[in-house]
Amino acid sequence: FTKSLAMTLLSEIGDNTFFATAILAMRHPRRLVLAGCLASLIIMTILSAAVGWAAPNLMSRKLTHHITTLLFFGFGLWSLKEAFFGDGDDDELAEVEAKLDADSKAKTGTAKTKSKDVDELKKKKRPFLTQFFSPVFLKAFSITFFGEWGDKSQLATIGLAADENPLGVVLGGIIGQALCTTAAVLGGKSLASRISERIVALSGGVLFIVFGLQSYLSTAE
Template identity: 80%
Template sequence: MSSVVQGLTKSLAMTVLSEIGDKTFFAAAILAMRHPRRLVLTGCLSALIVMTLLSALVGWAAPNLISRKWTHHITTLLFFGFGLWSLWEGFTSEGEAEELAEVEAKLNADWKADTGATKKRSKDDDDDDLKKQKRPFLSQFFSPILLKAFSITFFGEWGDKSQLATIGLAADENPFGVILGGIMGQALCTTAAVLGGRSLASQISEKIVALSGGVLFVVFGIQSFLSTVES
């Protein structure tokens, strides 16, 4: 039970500090300003849950493919590496404005393209509305907005620092606790982004978040270095 709690707390803390002010955080906030929040939240959170499960699965399988001693050492190096990376970003980053502008520019380009395509098929949409009224559940489940939120978040997180850190955590901690903590952290961050991400980001210093995350990763690295490897 203690191993589950330890994995949960580590994963929760790491996820929150990694995701606040992240590109996917801003993407969820911007999408929620233009589309129904329920669909954006469902799409973004679904993508993050799938990513957490996949990452934890890879981390859980790693000790079966490589010796636990090596996975432990690799995880320790990952923690120190991510810690130094986050600290460097905290001291050198120009703040969240640059990242927000980058995400907003990308989404604006997609928004204009979608708007142009929508105008061309406006007549067809009138007929489709009648069909959607007959199947509201399916039309919402396969909504382009939901799928867009899912794809942007999923591919935005692929290969991200938080994904690799989740793999490392699951290889060294209880995978079930890592999954629970990761999902809880993703749910908190995504909900905050959808409900008021832009105003929240303006109240939180990106530098403080990056420095806090760096310190947390270094602490994890020290703890992992000092702990014994389970056979």
């Protein structure tokens, strides 16, 4: 649980998904952005842990243990490389914002004829649940889901679940994701712009190396 929580916090703070969530929360209702992002991250965490849990049944426990150890060392070195040789702190935020701006302009070009009064009337007539499955919810869900797919945090979750208690990994991951997403939604762009990507990457790299050493020194069951 503790490993999963710490790993998630240091992997997710300051990444593309964090910045995208912060920018979306400034442009759309916060509750819908939060609901969409959290739903996506919870599903992703459960799926990743399930894959990790199934891995020892498909191959030997010793092999999965060694793969997990290599993943930790690999992600640690990757994060340290980003910390020392990566771009400036503002580049990633600006890049994410530019992508969202381009996407927003493309989609709103044909939707300007609708009046706000009509939109508000439709929202009031909608059932409570259908409001959450609105275009904003689906946009937040899809951006987060595809942004996290194949990310190092997802692969690390798979490796951790293969070597540790999957339930603890899921709980730690979900709580970590919830904390990061809530911070992004409430803090917005001002918080995102103050986060030093170098410090986060350095901290994450050290943490992954420590996990790798711990995994290397321990024996597979």
